[in-house]
Amino acid sequence: MTHQIKLTNVDLDYFVYSLRSQSLRSAVFNLAVGGKMYKAAGDVAAVKALHDINLEINEGDRIALVGHNGSGKTTLLKVIAGIYHPTRGELSIDGDITSMIAINAGIDMEATGLRNIHKLGLMRRLPRKVIDSRVDAIAEFSGLGDFLHLPVRTYSAGMLARLMFTVATEFEADILVLDEWLSAGDAAFVQKAADRMQRMVEDAKIVVLATHDDDLVRRVCNRVCELQAGKIVFLGSTEDWLVHREANAA
Structure with missing residues (x-):
């Protein structure tokens, strides 16, 4: 194709x-x-x-x-x-387009991190089994682990940023649409985020930034x-x- x-x-x-x-x-x-x-x-x-x-x-x-x-x-x-x-x-x-415009849109502060992962994945029209298969990877990359079982309203700003960035960048894109270069989280997470963004751009067939x-x-x-x-x-x-x-x- x-x-x-x-x-x-x-x-x-x-x-x-x-x-x-x-x-x-x-x-x-x-x-x-x-x-x-x-x-x-x-x-x-x-x-x-x-x-x-x-x-x-x-x-x-x-x-x-x-x-x-x-x-x-x-x-x-x-x-x-x-x-x-x-x-x-x-x-x-x-x-298939992956849009990274306003990546915080759709977050439910009362729901757990895990429920938000599923909600955001469904908003991107991803099959449930695909979302389920990536939960462990999202937990590991974001560093949130068991915190995914807590309501997002209990997260610090850095934790929320790590969750949203990881969900937005976890799924492969044929066509990647970006409003500015994504980065998120505290200093320890920033380099991981930069490396991940670079790989995603390299792997995409088309990038619009x-x-x-x-x-x-x-x-x-x-x-x-x-x-x-x-x-x-x-x-x-x-x-x-x-x-x-x-x-x-x-």
Whole structure:
């Protein structure tokens, strides 16, 4: 199987259905910082968060989505991950996606660590037997051991971070979608986490990474897609992007 992500003429609009209150006007203004605001009908306004995105990502690509805050890179990442659906255009994906966006989403603080492992695995549409087969590995890598039988609300911040990171990175990915590079836990865990992330990126068929970290782009990525106001303004190799950026900074 050849793995690929393809977006054709993709737009994404956010709709706000009343502009009568000051709070909603402020919300629309804040959204419009990264896109183009237009009046859809009556009191309905829309923000074009992504406009005419044409992007093909092929097996072997490690592509960075870059741009200033509000440029649309995280929005594009969420479209690729299936969190947002395009308003117009087509998105096709060949391969299984593992999304590492907001990895703390879905945690139940009253449930045990073990129950949360199963819940988070099911949210990723993993079979129960696959989740069950990884519990011991998660307990070992996270270092939580018997603490997995306690409610998550009893965990320290470092323990919770170790659990969430380990669950997010335990299962293999054909296509890995990342909002910044994941790291977690106390100093003793950080190097383990970095090594694990590196192996996961190396093993994935495709990696899509939204980041502000230029050093990470140089180290990990072979392609760069730069966005501005919801549009692609550069698409090419990492080497060409570095030249492009230096030229524009001069």
